[in-house]
Amino acid sequence: MSPAIAAKEGGRQRRAGSHHHCLDVRSEAPPALALCGDGLPGGEAEALLPAEAGLRGSRGCRAELGSILLLLVLYVLQGIPLGLAGSVPLILQSKSASYTDQAFFSFVFWPFSLKLLWAPLVDAVYLRGFGRRKSWLVPTQYVLGLFMIYMSTQVDMLLGDGEGRGPDVVALTVTFFLFEFLAATQDIAVDGWALTMLSRENVGYASTCNSVGQTAGYFLGNVLFLALESASFCNKYLRFQPQPQGIVTLSGTAWNLSAGMAVAGLLVLARSVRMTAKFTSALDIPVEFVEKNVKLRGKFHRVTEKGLEVEHIPISIPFITSIQRKWQSKGLLLVRLAGVELAPTGVAWLQRELKPEQMIWFQLLGREDLSLDCLVLVNKGRFLSVCLNEELLRQGLGRTARIEGLHHDSRLYWKLHKRLLRAELKALKKNKGIWKEESYSERIRDRISNNKFVQTLKQFASWLRSSIQR
Structure with a gap:
């Protein structure tokens, strides 16, 4: 009553x-x-x-496990570019680059520190027919993938061939700066999406996915990459016959990462299928739509x-x-x-x-x-x-x-x-x-x-x- x-x-x-x-x-x-x-x-x-909680009882994390895993994948893909950028100074050092060049390359990390400058733009400008977050997230994923495909064909030349031509630090810095700028923009969209993707009682898992995902991605792009890129490490622990190069290269890693970005973009689009489905009955509408x-x-x-x-x-x-x-x-x-x-x-x-x-x-x-x-x-x-x-x-x-x-x-x-x-x-x-x-x-x-x-x-x-x- x-x-x-x-x-x-x-x-x-x-x-x-x-x-x-x-x-x-x-x-x-x-x-x-x-x-x-x-x-x-x-x-x-x-x-x-x-x-507000009120339609039904509280929902555990299992009810939104798919959303949590998608967030984790997106944050891992953000951490890998940070790890790769962190590994480049060590590669430059192995190629006898000066400390000045290595310090100049540190400018590539600035987009993640200054992303609050264009974060309001990402939040306010969007395609109404597509969605506030996905208007930035999906294009950024695929632009990152295309950018890495291009970078995989140029990065070896930018690092120098070791035959008298040294690394082009300025071009390398500009390339990775744009790379990190796209990754920072993706991070803005994902952070905003996480707040609306999860219900109120599970929204705390978004920060967990951020911390775990970016840390894991940085480990993959920095520690694991440097280990597998090192010829001495691979010859000592992973090979029976010594070879002059490591198992992976920076160009090959960029190519593989572009495939991961494409898969993540497909996951985001696949999750949007429910938003693109036409509801012809009240029973067709998912429970979480009503709850949110x-x-x-x-x-x-x-x-x-x-x-x-x-x-x-x-x-x-x-x-x-x-x-x-x-x-x-x-x-x-x-x-x-x-x-x-x-x-x-x-x-x-x-x-x-x-x-x-x-x-x-x-x-x-x-x-x-x-x-x-x-x-x-x-x-x-x-x-x-x-x-x-x-x-x-x-x-x-x-x-x-x-x-x-x-x-x-x-x-x-x-x-x-x-x-x-x-x-x-x-x-x-x-x-x-x-x-x-x-x-x-x-x-x-x-x-x-x-x-x-x-x-x-x-x-x-x-x-x-x-x-x-x-």
């Missing part, structure tokens, strides 16, 4: 509406600015509201007694989307306005305001049978959007009700309920919609028309009129 909440205005009192909804309804192109919430700009499939209050895009079709019928429009990714369209089924989602008990005038207002084929956004709060309880956002102009849940209450076209799908004692529930009550109070103060009071003359007219003697006179007059006509 919803709690009793009294709103006083001019001596009047009322209770919040019950949780039985007449019409009930937190990436990419979300609305640029959501007035529902804290005024935060939208993003990928990230939640407009904080992902993911915001989805849809095309409005019509208003029914049970809710809004919306066609889900998934995120579009080249090649993957074209394949999925061949087997995607057709169907509409039933979306209810969460926390709102609509009056008949509210249903009419929705039918008048929402146009067929209009794009809307709905943020998942709960799921019951075949319906979704959501916050529904509609674009108003180019930069603003309006939450229909609040707008209906602000116009006096409904009452607040219990928000289905959220625990009654969760902080998120009361945050939303308080916001809806604030919108309803505005309508109450302004006497809008169902809260409009009748004037004195209207009350007198109603009393006269409802008087039994007046009703008897009306019946006698109608009988007398019908008798005269006969």
Whole structure:
């Protein structure tokens, strides 16, 4: 049962509406600015509201083991470039490079120290149809791979051939500086993605993956690489017959690492398949989408007694989307306005305001049978959007009700309920919609028309009129 909440205005009192909804309804192109919430700009499939624990019990790390392993792989791939860059000064020393050249090469580590300068750009600029994090992560992965393929063909020449031509330290520094710049940009995107990829109770594993992954990657790119690149080490411990070179070279390692970057990019795209899938039923939506209050895009079709019928429009990714369209089924989602008990005038207002084929956004709060309880956002102009849940209450076209799908004692529930009550109070103060009071003359007219003697006179007059006509 919803709690009793009294709103006083001019001596009047009322209770919040019950949780039985007449019409009930937190990436990419979300609305640029959501007035529902804290005024935060939208993003990928990230939640407009904080992902509070409340839909279901806490989830262990096993439930998100795939996401944790993907983060670990991405952080390992970030550590390997750092390790390779750290091994180059030792290779330069073996080629009789001066201390000045070795010190000049240390500039390649600056991107990781100065990445906070362009981190806001990575966070704010993205392709709305692809996602806030993946807009940077996937291209950076493949650019890193292509860059390493190119570097594998040039690095031996830059290090010198040992036949009178020494290493080109300036060109080598510029090459690795760009290499580390791309790796630092990838690190910014992965750090931001980790916060939304994992649930609130498992987000601590992101720092563990960062520490373990980058340390392991640095070990692979520095210690292990130097050991296997050393001819003396390999001849002493790994070979039966001595050879003039080690088992691996810097050019060969760069080529193999480019293949690893390509595989990581495919893993990121594969994980996006669920975001590119078209949901035709509420049961098709993964549980974690509801738990994280993911915001989805849809095309409005019509208003029914049970809710809004919306066609889900998934995120579009080249090649993957074209394949999925061949087997995607057709169907509409039933979306209810969460926390709102609509009056008949509210249903009419929705039918008048929402146009067929209009794009809307709905943020998942709960799921019951075949319906979704959501916050529904509609674009108003180019930069603003309006939450229909609040707008209906602000116009006096409904009452607040219990928000289905959220625990009654969760902080998120009361945050939303308080916001809806604030919108309803505005309508109450302004006497809008169902809260409009009748004037004195209207009350007198109603009393006269409802008087039994007046009703008897009306019946006698109608009988007398019908008798005269006969």
